[in-house]
Amino acid sequence: MGSRRGRQQHPGAGTGEGSQAPYPGGRGGRGHVAPFPQQAPQRGNQGQGGTAPPQQPRGRTGEDAGRGRARGGRPPQQYPSDGRGAHGDGAGPLGRLAPELRQAMEASSEPPLRASQMLAGPSEPAAQEDPPAELGQGSKQVAVRPESTSVTVSAVPSSSKAMRFPLRPGKGSVGTRCLVKANHFIAQLPDKDLHQYDVSITPEVTSRIVSRAVIKELVNLHRASYLGGRLPAYDGRKSLYTAGPLPFTSKEFQITLLDDDDGSGSQRRQRNFTVVIKFAARADLHRLGMFLAGRHAEAPQEALQVLDIVLRELPSTRYMPFGRSFFSPDLGSRQRLGDGLESWRGFYQSIRPTQMGLSLNIDMSATSFIEPLPVIDYIAQLLSSNIHSRPLSDADRVKIKKALRGVKVEVTHRGNMRRKYRISGLTTQSTRELTFPVDEGGTVKSVVQYFQETYGFAIQHTYLPCLQVGNQKRPNYLPMEVCKIVEGQRYSKRLNQNQIRALLDVTCQRPRDRERDIIQMVKHNAYQDDPYAKEFGINISDRLASVEARILPAPRLKYNETGREKDCLPRVGQWNMLNKKMVNGGKVRSWMCINFARNVQESLVRGFCHELALMCQNSGMDFALEPVLPPMNARPDQVERALKARYHDAMNVLGPQRRELDLLIGILPDNNGSLYGDLKRVCEIDLGIVSQCCCAKQVFKMNKQIHANLALKINVKVGGRNTVLVDALSRRIPLVTDRPTIIFGADVTHPHPGEDSSPSIAAVVASQDWPEVTRYAGLVSAQAHRQELIEDLYKVWQDPQRGTVNGGMIRELLISFKKSTGQKPQRIIFYRDGVSEGQFYQVLLFELQAIRKACASLEANYQPNVTFIVVQKRHHTRLFAHNHNDRNSVDGSGNIIPGTVVDSKICHPTEFDFYLCSHAGIKGTSRPAHYHVLWDENNFTADGLQTLTNNLCYTYARCTRSVSIVPPAYYAHLAAFRARFYMDPETSDSGSATSGPGGRGPPSGSSTSRSTRTPGGAAVRPLPAMKDSMKNVMFYC
Secondary structure: OOOOOOOOOOOOOOOOHHHOOOOOOOOOOOOOOOOOOOOOOOOOOOOOOOOOOOOOOOEOOHHHHHHHHHHHOOOOOOOOOOOOOOOOOOOOHHHHEOHHHOOOOOOOOOOOOOHHHHHOOOOOOOOOOOOOHHHOHHHOOOOOOOOOOOOOOOOOOOOHHHOOOOEOOOOOOOOEEEEEEEOEEEEEOOOOOEEEEEEEEEOOOOOHHHHHHHHHHHHHHHOOOOOOOOOOEEOOOOEEEEEOOOOOOEEEEEEEEEOOOOOOOOOOOEEEEEEEEEEEEEEOHHHHHHHHOOOOOOOOHHHHHHHHHHHHHHHHHHOEEEOOEEEEHHHOOOEEEEOOEEEEEEEEEEEEEEOOEEEEEEEEEEEEEEOOOEHHHHHHHHHOOOOOOOOOOHHHHHHHHHHHOOOEEEEOOOOOOOOEEEEEEEEEEEHHHOEEEOOOOOOEEEHHHHHHHHHOOOOOOOOOEEEEEOOOOOOEEEEHHHEEEOOOOEOOOOOOHHHHHHHHHHHOOOHHHHHHHHHHHHHHHOHHHOHHHHHHOOEEOOOOEEEEEEEOOOOOEEOOOOOOOOEEOOEOOEOOOOOOOOOEOOEEOOEEEEEOOOOOOHHHHHHHHHHHHHHHHHOOOEEOOOOOOOOEEOOHHHHHHHHHHHHHHHHHHHHHHOOOOOEEEEEEOOOOOOHHHHHHHHHHHHHOOEEEEEEHHHHHHOOHHHHHHHHHHHHHHOOOEOOEEHHHHOOOOOOOOOOOEEEEEEEEEOOOOOOOOOOEEEEEEEEOOOOOOOOEEEEEEEEOOOOOOOOOOOEEEEEOOOEEEEEOHHHHHHHHHHHHHOOOOOEEEEEEEOOOHHHHHHHHHHHHHHHHHHHHHHOOOOOOEEEEEEEEOOOOOOEEEOOOOOOOOEOOOOOEOOOEEEOOOOOOOOEOEEEEEOOOOOOOOOOOEEEEEEEEOOOOOHHHHHHHHHHHOOOOOOOOEOOOOOHHHHHHHHHHHHHHHHOOOOOOOOOOOOOOOOOOOOEEOOOOOOOEEOOOOOEEOOEEOOOHHHHOOOOOO
């Protein structure tokens, strides 16, 4: 997913969901590691060497699953029983119904894989039949289900064709039933015979605009004759679709296009094209109907693509298309974003298969465009300075060249003639110094002289460079003041913080307003009058879908027994720390503070730190009131020197006492540039200490809400826990608390648009406490540019001294769990963030295989059951209250109540997915998270997984409110975002690149010092090694 999601971590407390003030009234490598040590035998029958034949996960129909839940009843708290007895694993014959209905692999011509074959990579030997010698005979047993004599682990399919995602195990029933509206509009499936034709245009056309113009001209000329009256839909590239056959199987057309009138009065240039249309295939709408009815396993993507193209055809001619969205200055007022950019309003549109049939998902959107300004004015905005008063610096030139490269401009010095050019660069010389040859005899003329003599135009800004247009071999020079930026050019590069804030202000709408605008947009689009929709027989409803939902109850949270309130029940997704103490307070016996904000006086720093220490104490931490050394002032441009010098001074005091420094408090200017990232890099990579940053404005406010918020973050950074689920302590969470269970979160963040070489950063976190599942260790790794698969989940490499070495993030976190809890996980729940639907199969095949291999490398036959869930936030489904005036169905922001879950109508026709709005809205319209189960050997019920996911959202450490996505996925995003600060400047093109020397120790992220290689063969520089003291604490919070 790009650097995704708008959940960026910023120093100090904010006002987003990750920074809710805990008081009312405000918002505030890893080295080689040994396998599992010898263990006592587990319950149940154990396999003695060899590998049990792989079995498929047990299936059940929705009806059977519902009966199972009814038999089991419900525990006292909100967790539903899954009808599987004490262990929740489907004991008895009823738990083994119809594997193909649950997680079946479709029949394959290949023989089934043995588990040992499945776990071996393409170039590795199969897993050993006997356990490694160092494990001893006591470790030979397999982690098995108590009621079974074999490991019920599915072989990982070798390709997507051999794989089916789990079917929905019935629908959930827990919670208060309600109705919500969704921005899905029912689309009637056409009763037409759809045909696909291949399109070939010669000479080859690379622009979709030109290719569409060619086909449009062809249809205008020949629809009534050669096309048999058909109105085809065209995808802009190689395919044409019709509702019924054309009167030919292959035909060639000659088409002539005229260039746009440039206003010069001269004859327009003609371009001739040869178009060949040839029959390719018929789109099978019968299979689509079968799929929607649940009688066919795989979605016929070709048919869905045809319908999507048909509905995009008309808006593509009216508006500016980008991805699945359409934008126009006529769809709402433009808003300036600053630095020469403006926002355009638009709408998103996508046809989706759902339980209610086909639906058209429509949402409001906005994006940034370059303002159609004179280039001189654009540059003045870009540089935020008066360019008439001084010559450009080298830094100015670089900034201008980067911003203007590829931008289209039109000339303004030739009256009505507005010829267009694309900028390729800037001249190194100023306009007054530029000359060019005018004949073969070597006569040269200056640009200034040429414009005066030819056009009677006197160039005023002769000190500025010229724009270079055309190709590099024969460039043309255009003075900036005769050029104006052409309207309608989308800005695809990275926005700065002020521009992001301005764009969010445009897109941020209260739910009632957003719903109104969506309905107005549907009426404005008038799908009933769309000639293409009519041609293909597609009818779109103009009413939002009404959907049954349930509001899941909030979980009860446990706090320390020494507080006045020992537990609490959140209300509308929020609570506070009044009269409560952290369930496990961390220890901070030695700490220090460095102030980088020049406008904060020393006395204010002392007072702020003292109040913060008192708050940490009162919240339940063992926190020393006085620092090791008095607070110190330092210059922001000397962060590394100041940190290391002060750390050295502190260790001179603590060293003789055999004590370590537990915490650094950093006070930063409000606009701190790269200072925040530099501080985090030095602390976590070089010094091995956790840090808490505070902005100067927080120091000036100095209120209890800010201090309490900071205390929450500090506590988990030093190994404490703020709260845990009451049901976790009482072992009432099905498929989690009955057996040792580890919960993973994983994410990959990609470089910002415009950064061509920066690596992507993968992060994996895993719970380190059981049964509480609240404290998460995190590991990070750099990998190939924009690579979504996490490459370092499991690795094998050859070491000159140690021979074959196993490693990777999954393996290391499993070992860490065993050290922390004394037990090895018997279940794995893996929440994977940032995967689009088109990548589901690829990600599951690769990453599930890596999990399998990591487990097998630790102990022979060690294969815990895995549930793999994708978490999606970058979708366009929105849920609205059925009645906005009903105070019982909306929160304070007008959004639906936290805990609202939907698993019907707008969800997948057959697969196990659901939408969950787990958080209270703050501003704008809440976006529910979409959870899609891709693999489930633990056989979760709908209620079981929905309730677990919702309740985990209340355990997020950084605030006293439930959050919008499950915390392990959220933590993985924070860790990946943090790791980008660790990269050297030459490794990163981003503005968050850190300074300092490179090559600080071996890499972290993959237990090795090897580099990941990009598909093109270039090595990705690994991240510098994180100190060991950071690996088991929540440093990223």
